[in-house]
Amino acid sequence: MSAHPVDHDANCLFCKIVAKQIPSRMVFEDDEFYAFHDIHPWAPVHFLIIPKRHIPSMAHLGADDVGLMGRMMALVPVLALQEGCNPYPQGGFRLVTNTGAEGGQEVQHLHFHVMGGPRPWLRG
Numbered sequence: 001m002s003a004h005p006v007d008h009d010a011n012c013l014f015c016k017i018v019a020k021q022i023p024s025r026m027v028f029e030d031d032e033f034y035a036f037h038d039i040h041p042w043a044p045v046h047f048l049i050i051p052k053r054h055i056p057s058m059a060h061l062g063a064d065d066v067g068l069m070g071r072m073m074a075l076v077p078v079l080a081l082q083e084g085c086n087p088y089p090q091g092g093f094r095l096v097t098n099t100g101a102e103g104g105q106e107v108q109h110l111h112f113h114v115m116g117g118p119r120p121w122l123r124g
């Protein structure tokens with residue numbers, strides 16, 4: 001049995017996106033992760049990577065999640081280049097994970113923001 005009984009939250013916006021109940025512009029999908037373009041991009045490239053499992057935030061991670069989070073992080077440079085970020089070091093990207101109200105988190109399903117592309121950006 002899973003250590004995480006709540007794999008899907010029917011009221012969660014990003015769970016609905018994973019289930020394709022709400023449309024999104026997909027960047028990547030496998031068994032564990034879904035990536036899609038942010039609806040309000042800050043930068044020429046701005047997409048989100050989420051675990052398909054409903055994890056509300058980074059504050060909810062435990063020792064069981066180390067492998068999952070490592071695989072999620074390893075996706076970042078691969079998808080950044082795929083989506084048009086320029087190569088390091090002249091290019092690169094920004095990785096952001098807002099956590100909790102004071103961390104600026106608006107959607108309560110763990111997500112990485114990956115932003116990149118030529119400056120200036122709209123924000124950041």
Ligand code: 5GP
Binds near residue numbers: 013097107
């Ligand atoms: P947070 O503030 O929680 O870190 O970021 C949530 C992000 O989700 C925001 O950048 C916002 O633009 C994005 N977002 C919110 N609703 C939707 C949606 O329905 N579709 C997509 N693609 N992005 C969304």
Ligand code: ZN
Binds near residue numbers: 055
């Ligand atoms: Zn969710």
